[in-house]
Amino acid sequence: MDQEKRIAEDQDGLLDSFQLSPHEDIQAALQAMGVIEDLDPIIMESNQAEMVRQIRLMALKITYQALWEIYEANLYASENNKPTQG
Numbered sequence: 001m002d003q004e005k006r007i008a009e010d011q012d013g014l015l016d017s018f019q020l021s022p023h024e025d026i027q028a029a030l031q032a033m034g035v036i037e038d039l040d041p042i043i044m045e046s047n048q049a050e051m052v053r054q055i056r057l058m059a060l061k062i063t064y065q066a067l068w069e070i071y072e073a074n075l076y077a078s079e080n081n082k083p084t085q086g
Contacts, residue, residue: 032059033056
């Protein structure tokens with residue numbers, strides 16, 4: 001939270017109004033994966049390969065969280081049959 005606040009302050013309040021919907025989050029994650037899909041970490045330098053790995057991990061986490069929010073908001077989960085958020 002502190003980091004987010006500092007980032008917003010560093011940008012003179014520009015990020016305060018930057019709230020994406022879960023659908024937009026998924027789209028951003030998909031676009032990020034599109035940028036790296038043809039890259040082969042085997043032939044990259046280690047720091048570049050680590051960036052690719054981190055982008056994949058972030059995209060997976062963003063997609064999971066956004067889908068969870070959509071799932072909950074649309075009441076797909078019943079009270080008796082709710083999966084646990086991982």
